Amino acid sequence: MPFQKIAAEKLSCSVARQIELLILRGILRPGERLPSERELSEKLGVSRPSLREAIADLQARGLLTTRANAGLFVAETLSATFPKALTQLFAAHDEAVFDYIGFRRDMEGIAAERAARLGSDTDLRIIDANLRRMEAAHQKKSPAEEAFLDAEFHMSIVEASHNVVLLHMMRSMFDLLRQGVFYNRQVMFQRRTTREALLDQHRAINTALQRRDAEQARVAVEAHLDFVETSLAEQRKADRNEDVARLRFEHTQNR
Incomplete structure (x- = not known):
């Protein structure tokens, strides 16, 4: 039978999916600053380790970026359609x-x-x-x-x-x-x-x-x-x- 056991999704994956959907739907825009880690973890109701793991995944995929002494931002390169x-x-x-x-x-x-x-x-x-x-x-x-x-x-x-x-x-x-x-x-x-x-x-x-x-x-x-x-x-x-x-x-x- 083509059925498999349902695997529970990691919390960090759920966090990453929520943020990427906000970017995909144009709610979070390129260059927009995200809340601080403390505020973001409170808004999402997750621990900081789970949030950090999600952010690391989004950064690795080029969706988020950090700026020195400024915080976390949606990558501006997402708006660069033309070279x-x-x-x-x-x-x-x-x-x-x-x-x-x-x-x-x-x-x-x-x-x-x-x-x-x-x-x-x-x-x-x-x-x-x-x-x-x-x-x-x-x-x-x-x-x-x-x-x-x-x-x-x-x-x-x-x-x-x-x-x-x-x-x-x-x-x-x-x-x-x-x-x-x-x-x-x-x-x-x-x-x-x-x-x-x-x-x-x-x-x-x-x-x-x-x-x-x-x-x-x-x-x-x-x-x-x-x-x-x-x-x-x-x-x-x-x-x-x-x-x-x-x-x-x-x-x-x-x-």
């Missing part, structure tokens, strides 16, 4: 910029559909709360906070899709965006008319999600990223025109 050389290549060519936007359009359209169907009520409350934060930041002259919250809003939709592969892939892509690898989001928010349009587009996405209208949520995301692509292309063209105009002006001044 540095490829990241630099992305930053150097417009082709990558517009391919990135197309990639986001496809993936975030899927994420929005899934979020409308599978997201919990709490997920939708988080998305709505992020929109309210964007609306508050919209009143400020500087676009920096609104641009930051833009990424938070989109990531909350990806998180609500409840697909861990999509979650980690898109989180890595947004990390590159935050670093300015593809384009400077703050520049997108500098023109008041563009800021108004972007906020209205985020409202449309949120409205569809709150209604759990999966098709409209995808359409709203795609329309938003089409606008981003067009605006960015126009901005790049305007920058090139300005360069030409300055050369022409300097040449006429030196005659």
Whole structure:
């Protein structure tokens, strides 16, 4: 008969599994500091030796790392999807910029559909709360906070899709965006008319999600990223025109 005796799982294995699931599900993020050993053992209800054994296992697998005089952290390397050389290549060519936007359009359209169907009520409350934060930041002259919250809003939709592969892939892509690898989001928010349009587009996405209208949520995301692509292309063209105009002006001044 194909039956075997059930082996009791070591306590340290249970601890390691709980922590790795928190990392897999995106609750614990790369670079995030964990509680102290004493606090963590109390929260988990296990002895320090069992906790240390679990931590050693997670460190050996590259999920956790220690920093001198700082404590225990989720490994930052978990967010490094692309090698540095490829990241630099992305930053150097417009082709990558517009391919990135197309990639986001496809993936975030899927994420929005899934979020409308599978997201919990709490997920939708988080998305709505992020929109309210964007609306508050919209009143400020500087676009920096609104641009930051833009990424938070989109990531909350990806998180609500409840697909861990999509979650980690898109989180890595947004990390590159935050670093300015593809384009400077703050520049997108500098023109008041563009800021108004972007906020209205985020409202449309949120409205569809709150209604759990999966098709409209995808359409709203795609329309938003089409606008981003067009605006960015126009901005790049305007920058090139300005360069030409300055050369022409300097040449006429030196005659």
